[in-house]
Amino acid sequence: MKRNDFYKRIAELFEIEEESINEETPVKIDSLSLLALIVLIDENFNKQVNAGQLKNVETIGALMNIIGRDNFEGF
Amino acid sequence: MALLSFENIIISGIAVAVPGNTIVNNENYSGLLGAELLYKSIESTGVIKRHVAPPGVCTSDLCKAAAEKLIIEMSVDKSSIDVLIFISQTPDYRIPATACILQESLGLSKKTASFDINLGCSGYVYGLSTAFMFANQPGINRVLLLVGDTVNHFVSAKDRSTALLFGDAGSATIIEKSYTKSNSYFSLNTDGSGFKALNIPAGGYRIPSSFDTLTPVRHDDGSIRNLEQLSLDGGEIFNFSIREVPKDISGLMEFAGIFPDEVDFIIFHQANKFMLDFISKKLKIDKSKYPLSLEEYGNTSSASIPLTIVDKLRERLKGNRKKIVLSGFGVGLSWASAIIEIENPNIPQILFYT
Numbered sequence: 001m002k003r004n005d006f007y008k009r010i011a012e013l014f015e016i017e018e019e020s021i022n023e024e025t026p027v028k029i030d031s032l033s034l035l036a037l038i039v040l041i042d043e044n045f046n047k048q049v050n051a052g053q054l055k056n057v058e059t060i061g062a063l064m065n066i067i068g069r070d071n072f073e074g075f
Numbered sequence: 076m077a078l079l080s081f082e083n084i085i086i087s088g089i090a091v092a093v094p095g096n097t098i099v100n101n102e103n104y105s106g107l108l109g110a111e112l113l114y115k116s117i118e119s120t121g122v123i124k125r126h127v128a129p130p131g132v133c134t135s136d137l138c139k140a141a142a143e144k145l146i147i148e149m150s151v152d153k154s155s156i157d158v159l160i161f162i163s164q165t166p167d168y169r170i171p172a173t174a175c176i177l178q179e180s181l182g183l184s185k186k187t188a189s190f191d192i193n194l195g196c197s198g199y200v201y202g203l204s205t206a207f208m209f210a211n212q213p214g215i216n217r218v219l220l221l222v223g224d225t226v227n228h229f230v231s232a233k234d235r236s237t238a239l240l241f242g243d244a245g246s247a248t249i250i251e252k253s254y255t256k257s258n259s260y261f262s263l264n265t266d267g268s269g270f271k272a273l274n275i276p277a278g279g280y281r282i283p284s285s286f287d288t289l290t291p292v293r294h295d296d297g298s299i300r301n302l303e304q305l306s307l308d309g310g311e312i313f314n315f316s317i318r319e320v321p322k323d324i325s326g327l328m329e330f331a332g333i334f335p336d337e338v339d340f341i342i343f344h345q346a347n348k349f350m351l352d353f354i355s356k357k358l359k360i361d362k363s364k365y366p367l368s369l370e371e372y373g374n375t376s377s378a379s380i381p382l383t384i385v386d387k388l389r390e391r392l393k394g395n396r397k398k399i400v401l402s403g404f405g406v407g408l409s410w411a412s413a414i415i416e417i418e419n420p421n422i423p424q425i426l427f428y429t
Contacts, residue, residue: 031309042317048318051314
């Protein structure tokens with residue numbers, strides 16, 4: 001998935017400004033955004049990530065580490 | 076691999092009873108979740124209203140009311156019921172099995188085989204498979220399957236994950252031999268590595284009940300519950316469900332040689348709407364094929380499949396023969412799927428127990 005497309009989906013999900021997103025952008029994952037995030041990752045990366053791991057994520061960059069850097073191609 | 080198939084065994088009737096007492100998920104809960112999360116959460120789970128058993132009303136009371144109604148409506152000779160199976164996580168007592176008490180209170184013969192099975196979300200499908208095995212025996216006339224839960228008895232009203240989710244219900248299903256051709260298939264599965272995702276840690280014999288286990292504890296998310304109340308890890312259950320359920324249903328269809336188009340309805344355990352919508356999307360199932368009862372009744376644990384059949388298919392099954400997929404998944408972790416054919420079953424209206 002392209003990094004910009006990913007940022008776009010993340011912006012929708014967490015209701016934050018797409019333009020302001022970078023790897024340091026903080027995210028707060030509550031019970032509902034957790035489920036939406038699991039769906040986003042399943043649909044776009046065909047990957048199932050550990051829910052416990054996701055809950056502790058604090059930045060967009062950390063989220064991308066969990067998804068796996070190899071899964072992001074360019075901008 | 077637990078794959079089963081049966082010929083000419085059918086469900087001839089299903090009845091459900093719910094407590095008359097209802098709770099609406101409204102602004103009263105904004106103190107617990109905050110107004111914004113409250114409405115988002117109601118939209119996501121889909122649960123608007125729930126029937127909740129008051130203290131002292133047990134699952135067996137609801138199942139008994141449903142069974143009595145069904146026995147009268149179908150004019151069943153009680154002596155033809157050779158097996159009574161009670162499936163629940165909310166028994167009357169720790170000892171003995173609730174099925175024994177129900178055998179007597181329903182006025183069934185002493186020659187009835189009666190026993191309990193402890194399963195939740197997957198319990199109805201597991202129970203049906205067991206009932207079908209008995210009904211397949213030449214010496215067995217009818218099996219009475221009683222399945223339900225009163226989960227609200229062990230949910231903390233101050234737990235953000237569980238307080239708004241569950242409804243209480245009890246069901247009764249009669250299984251017998253059929254004189255017309257009818258095929259059914261079951262797949263039963265388990266992954267105990269996830270048992271903590273839905274768990275009441277104390278009150279059994281691993282951690283016996285004590286003053287400590289009854290002391291309320293505040294958790295990281297702000298939820299307050301004690302060790303004898305239900306703990307639910309929604310993320311883990313969600314992950315597990317979207318991983319295993321679509322695969323199991325597709326696998327069973329392949330085993331049965333049935334194409335998705337041939338299926339009239341899929342009745343899911345009513346876990347939560349967001350999850351069911353996503354599982355259905357993965358399976359490419361149209362919304363009209365998977366009716367939901369959780370809006371009005373909540374997640375009713377093991378009773379959610381029969382409740383959804385009674386609530387949503389009662390009229391559509393009248394005089395009709397339908398091929399239905401049943402899918403139960405959750406606590407255990409345990410999951411099971413079935414493909415059954417059902418033709419003009421006897422389905423009384425939902426009973427309100429007071």
